[in-house]
Amino acid sequence: MQSFDVVVAGAGAAGMVAALAAADQGARVALLERDLAAPTTLSVSGGLISAAGTRWQDAAGEQDSPAQFAADVHAKSGAAVDAVLLAAVTQGAAEAVDFLADVAGLPIHLHTASRWPGHSAMRLHATPAESGAELQALLREAVARQPGILLHDGVVVTGLRPQGVLTSAGEIDADAVVLATGGFGGAPELVARYCPEAARAVHVGGRHADGAGIGWAAALGAELLCMDAYQGQPHVSPHLVEGVRPRFGAALPSLGAVLVNRLGNRFVAEDIGPSELTAHLLAQPDGVAVEVWGEAAQQAALAGGPFRRAVELGAVARCADLSALAARFGLPGAALAESLAGPDRLGRRRWEPLVAPYYAAEVTGALAHTQGGVRVDADARVLRADGSAIPNLFAAGGVACGISGRGAAGYVPGNGLAQSFALGLRAGRAAARE
Template sequence: MTVLRTAERAFDFDVPVVIVGAGAAGLTAALAARDAGAEVLLLERDAHPRGSTSMSQGYACAAGTKIQRDKGIDDDPDKFYADIMARTKGTADPLTARTVADQSGPTVDWLVERHAIPFQMNISWAGFFGHTVNRLHGVPTRTGEELHGSLIRAAEDAGVTLVTGAHVDAIFADADGVVSGVRVRRKDGGEERIGCKALVLTTCGFGANHDMVRDHIPSFGSAPYYRYFGHEGNEGEGIRFGVELGGAIGCMDAYQGYGALAEPYGIIVNYDMVMQGAITVNVEGKRFSNENADISGQALNVLRQPDGIGWIVFDDARRQIVADLPEYRELAALGAVRSAETADALADLIKVPREALARTLEETARMAAGELACPFGRDFTQHPPLSGPLHAIKTTGALFHTQGGLKVDAGARVLREDGTPLPNLLAGGGTACSISGNGVDGYLPAAGLATAITLGRLAGTTAADLAAA
């Protein structure tokens, strides 16, 4: 990949707005640009669009939506902004945080009303991991596949031209950074040069680029059991294009981790049951963290344990919370859920010391009764202790998605180091700097898709305006 500095405009054809990457951000940008009257070409490297959106659970956090109001939920952009800054300890970019806080609600409303994206509120994580109110909007099946499919259908209905198997490997720009077009390579060796008046980069993050991870996220890149669970195409191409064109980057050490990835199945374990009283132990049968303090940072907590492994231990009451969710059903069908009538039998089944597991369960029962303080600061008194038949799922931690990227303004235009915008380059999704601040512990659940659809919508609208100027 490269930037070709030339004023030449010898292109095979021209399109006002070109968008690179057909994930949630790119599709939302395409919808917004079409709504603004622009002709749009959406280029996707893969033969079939999937990426991080399809691999997610399809949730986006948003504040002040009509869906929230209909549910009687009191939320607004100021509360969301305060939660972002509190969670990130003030390290989130204030402009991006303010933009997402202000525009996420209108974006969800627009997607629902204008493009029939079936967002609803089907879980509540209020009070967990930084959200003070319930603002997680998901689709009925609670899968990223449904959300991605809905966005693709909406784009088709809106007249977006989506071309797959089209890898953008070069950008044409003049000495002042004005983008004039892109070069597309096909798997069969074919090449096309496409001119444009505005270019939107939504090629996701850099989690699959091990060199970039080691350079920018040493805390994870140096973990003894490094694991990446994300789309293999997340190689940071959009970020690297933007930097070469003169764009600034921010919060490159930020990422979304997850400490409950079923091992060796590569399927997430629904965290709702941990939030409601389940625990995680290591291969020694001991708890090692406050499981509910930081859903993202729990990845490193697990990876730092012997063999980089944890076991989520739960009972029938906690199992019922997730029994109907697609991930749990799949894990149960694969035999990933180990079950036993007693703690000793479960310990033998998962090969942890009987005495240690029994002691851990006894201690957490005393914590639930208020007789003992958790050494890691978790409050167990809100839920009954584990009892009866017990179950366990083997887990590990993984990097799911990087959160740093190109700095953008309130219209999603890529910014230079001096804060001025590049003439006609925009970014969204994992290509743009998110609202997660620095490190792993600033990630708010569903912030990735919230940033993707919000900046995507703004990028599409801005690109259409630039193309019409």
């Protein structure tokens, strides 16, 4: 039987940071991943991390703080977020971004190309390409440089032991276990049970997000919170292109983008927030719409890695005028003209009629990842309903409850990685102390 100080199950965002943090404290770490070649929730994301009160914000003259971050979360998700968890994430995210830069050696900058819904300050941090794939690659390089981490690929964790884990390669003994195997967005039966309004949404998150880690912790008595919470993603192509599903990014509505259905009609205030927008889109004929934006929005959106990739794949059409746009997507011209130039009757916070040339893409509602999970304390220890900690067990990322409250409306861009990195850092350090 192999023996380590810490075993981390799952080499996604939370798992890699937990492993790096534990090894940085001198622990011998086994980082277990079932398939390093498979898409992960991190690799297909925009790679944007919410963090408040950072040195990058200071350098840009952006005033922000963990308290302001927490206030923004409350404004979106109400009182449903556990107070201890909220403090751990909003206070710990800045520390996690510092760790990524100073210990993991990642080049970090503040995203300033556009303002995103739900943020009262610019607090999204990223690596140069603003791409989840790039962020994952840089973290994997950092893991490879750390001699205290042994990364096992092709190892499937199948359960927990009193001290360690059961795997497809045999038992692994450890003083502490960090669960970072992801949420349950890839398990249709669990989505239908906990998030029925998202049951029709195509899953665009990690391939192996099957909820197993949540199940193992629950079997030991872990309390589950906000299991109906999820991140909806309404800016996703309904078509596969070269084996991938292009994503256009949640910044488009804040840049003036408009959504019209098959009848050429707008149907929602597009800037309500990306996650809750998903259900409105899925309610349209065939669950699809056409998203339309202008030249300035096109140039600003190119700062995002997923959007650039969508353009490279040919998923964005450029139309010289209204008739070309209507013909390209089979939309009624009169209704389309009124939707793009007419008065706003849906309550957008900012409305400016669109003018040619137009950029557009077909979009559908997707499920990026779930946000419900096990309850944890400030050090990411897994808790029972009575508040006691399950010995030597930690959780971060999709296994742990996020800060989105209930349903889809509470999710704010960047808050998923904020939780993954903040709790991953605290879990790794606390597990090393065990």
